[in-house]
Amino acid sequence: LCSEELDVKTYAIGDVHGCFDTLEKLLQQIPNESRLIFIGDIINRGPKSLETIRTVMRMGDRAECLLGNHELHLLAVYAGQRAMSPEDTISEILNAPDCDDIIQWLRNRPLALVDHGFLCVHAATHWSWSVEETLKQASRVEKFIRSDKGLSQIGELFGKQQWSSGLRGKDRLRAVVNVLTRTRYLNADGTMDFKQKLSPADTPVEYIPWFKFPGRKTAKTPVAFGHWSTLGPVNDVSNVFPLDTACLWGGALTARRLGRHRETFSVKAPIYRIPGEKRNL
Numbered sequence: 001l002c003s004e005e006l007d008v009k010t011y012a013i014g015d016v017h018g019c020f021d022t023l024e025k026l027l028q029q030i031p032n033e034s035r036l037i038f039i040g041d042i043i044n045r046g047p048k049s050l051e052t053i054r055t056v057m058r059m060g061d062r063a064e065c066l067l068g069n070h071e072l073h074l075l076a077v078y079a080g081q082r083a084m085s086p087e088d089t090i091s092e093i094l095n096a097p098d099c100d101d102i103i104q105w106l107r108n109r110p111l112a113l114v115d116h117g118f119l120c121v122h123a124a125t126h127w128s129w130s131v132e133e134t135l136k137q138a139s140r141v142e143k144f145i146r147s148d149k150g151l152s153q154i155g156e157l158f159g160k161q162q163w164s165s166g167l168r169g170k171d172r173l174r175a176v177v178n179v180l181t182r183t184r185y186l187n188a189d190g191t192m193d194f195k196q197k198l199s200p201a202d203t204p205v206e207y208i209p210w211f212k213f214p215g216r217k218t219a220k221t222p223v224a225f226g227h228w229s230t231l232g233p234v235n236d237v238s239n240v241f242p243l244d245t246a247c248l249w250g251g252a253l254t255a256r257r258l259g260r261h262r263e264t265f266s267v268k269a270p271i272y273r274i275p276g277e278k279r280n281l
Contacts, residue, residue, distance in 0.1 A: 008033065008034065008035050009031060009033070009034040009035065009257060009259075010034065010035040010036070010037060010115050010116055010257065010258045010259065011030055011034055011035070011036055011037070011255040011256065011257050011258070011265070012036075012037045012038075012039055012115075012118070012120055012224045012241075012243055012255065012256055012258055013026070013036060013037065013038050013039060013243065013253070013254070013255045014039055014226045014242075014243030014244045014245055014247065014253060014254045014255075015039065015040065015041040015042075015068070015226045015227065015229065015243070015244040015247065015248070016038065016041070016042045016043075016046070016052055016247065016253065017041055017042070017043065017044060017045045017046040017049075017070070017247060017248040017272070018042070018043050018044060018045065018046030018047060018048050018049035018051075018052050018089055019046040019047070019048070019052070019247050019248060019253065019269060019272050020046075020047075020048035020051040020052045020055070021048070022247055022253045022267050022269040022270075023052060023055070023253060025253075025267045026253050026254075026255055026265060026266075026267045029255075029265040029267070030255055030265055034062075035062060035063070035064075035115075036059065036062060036063040036064070036255075037063070037064050037065075037066070037113070037115060037120055037224075037258070038056060038063065038064070038065040038066065039066055039068070039120060039121075039122060039224060039225060039226040039243050039244070040065070040066040040067060040068025040069075040070075040071065040122030040123075040181070040226055040227070041068035041069065041070045041071070041122065041226060041227065041244075042056055042065055042068075042071070043070055043071065043074060043089075043090060043093065044070040044073065044074065044088055044089055044090050045070070045087060045088070045089055045248055045272075045273055046089060046247075046248055046272045046273070047089065047272060049089050049090055049092060049093055050092040050093050050096055053093065053102055054098075054102075057101075057102070057105055064109070064110070064113065065109050066109065066110060066111060066112070066113070066120060066121065066122050067106070067109050067110070067111050067122065067145075067181065068122040068123075068181055068226065068227065069122070069123070069181040069182055069227070070090075071106050071109070072154070072157065072158075072177065072181060073088075073090075074090050074093065074094075074103075074106065075103065075106060075107065075145070075151065075154055076154050076155055076157075076158065077090065077094065078094060078099070078103050078151070079151040079152065079154050079155070081151075081153075081154050081155030082155060082158065087277075103151075107145050107146055107150060107151070108146060109142075110138065110142055111138035111141055111142060111176075111177075111180045111181070112125070112134050112135055112138035112180060113135075114131065114135070115258050116258040116259035117221070117222060117258075117259065118221075118222045118223070118224050118241070118258040118259075119131050119134060119218060119221050119222070119223045119224070120223075120224045120225070120258075121134065121138075121180050121223065121224075121225050122180060122181045122225065122226055122227055123179075123180060123181050123182055123183050123184070123225060123226070123227035123228070124179060124180065124183035124184070124210040124211070124225060124227075125179065125180070125210075125218050125223065126163055126179045127186070127190055127210065127213040127214075127215060127216040127217065128163075128165075128190070128217060129179075129217060129218065130217045130218065131218055131221050133217075134180075134218065137172075137176045137179075137180075138176065138180060140172070140173060140176065141157070141173050141176050141177055141180075144157075144173055153170075156170045156173075156174065157170070157173055157174050157177045158174070158177075159174050160178070160194050161174040161175040161178060162175060162178075162191050162192060163175040163176070163178070163179055163192070178192055178194075179192070181227070182194065182227075183210050183227075184196060184197065184209070184210065184227070184228050184231075185203065185207040185208060185209060185210065186207070186208045186209075186210050186213050187206070187207065187208070188206060188208065190213060193207055197230060198230050199230045199231060199232055200231075202230075209231075211223065211234070211237055211240045212237060219239065220239065221239060222239045222240075222241060222258075223239060223240055223241065224241045224243055224256065224258065225241070225242060225243065225244075226242070226243045226244035227244055228242060228244055229244045229245070229246040229248065229249060229251065230246070231244070241256055241262075243255075243256060245266065246269075247269040247272070248269075248272050248273050249271065249272070249273060249274075249275065250269060250270060250271035250272070251268075251269060252266045252267055252268050252269055253266070253267050253269055254266045
C-alpha cells in the first residue's frame with residue numbers, strides 16, 4: 001500500500017548533496033512516522049556522501065530516493081564508464097566495504113513517482129508529457145539500469161540528446177535522462193538548454209524555465225522537484241514546488257509535506273562549498 005492509502009504523511013526533501021549534518025537536523029523536525037521522498041542528488045559535492053546514503057538506505061520502506069544526475073554519475077564512475085571530477089566527493093562511497101550494496105540499492109531507485117497527487121522528479125518533466133507519460137518514460141530508463149547490461153552500458157545514457165517522440169533505443173533513454181535529471185531551461189522551440197544554471201532574473205529572457213513553457217501537460221498537477229539551487233521561490237506559477245534551496249552553497253535544506261496540508265520544514269546550512277572550488281581526489 002502507498003502512503004496515501006495508509007494516510008501517512010509524506011515529506012519530499014530537496015537535494016542533500018552529502019550534507020549529512022544538516023540532514024540530521026532536518027530529520028529531527030519531521031515526525032518519525034512520516035514517509036520521506038528524497039528528490040535526488042543525496043550525494044556528491046558535500047562532505048559526507050557515504051554517511052548520507054547509508055542513512056537513507058537504513059530507513060528501508062520509510063524512505064524513497066529518486067535518481068538524480070549525481071546518483072547516475074556515481075553509477076557510471078563505478079562501472080568505469082565516466083571519469084571522476086575534481087569536484088566529486090564520492091571516493092568514500094567507491095572505497096567503502098559496502099559499495100556493491102549501495103550500487104545495487106541505487107540501481108533499484110525510480111526516476112519519477114506520484115505521491116499524494118504530487119508528481120516527484122529530480123529536475124523536470126517534458127512539456128509534452130502527461131503524468132502518465134512521465135512515469136512511462138521514467139520506467140524505461142529504470143528497467144534498463146536494472147537490467148544485466150545496465151551498468152556495462154550506463155555510459156550511453158550521457159550526452160546532449162534532445163527529446164523526440166520518434167526516438168528509440170539508447171537515444172530515447174538518453175533524452176529521458178536529460179529531461180528528468182538535467183533540465184532547467186527550454187528554448188523557444190521547446191528543446192532543452194544545457195548551459196544556463198542561474199536564476200531567471202540573471203538569465204536572458206529568451207530562455208524559458210521548463211515549468212513556464214506554454215501548453216505544459218502537467219500544469220494542473222503539483223510537481224515537486226530539485227536540481228535548481230539558484231531558482232529561488234516560484235510565486236507566479238501554481239502547482240510548482242522547487243525543493244533545492246541551495247543547502248550545499250550555504251542556503252537551507254527543505255522538506256515539504258505533500259498533499260493538501262503543505263507544511264514546510266527548513267534548516268539553515270553552513271557553506272559546504274564555494275562556487276568554483278576544486279577538491280583533490
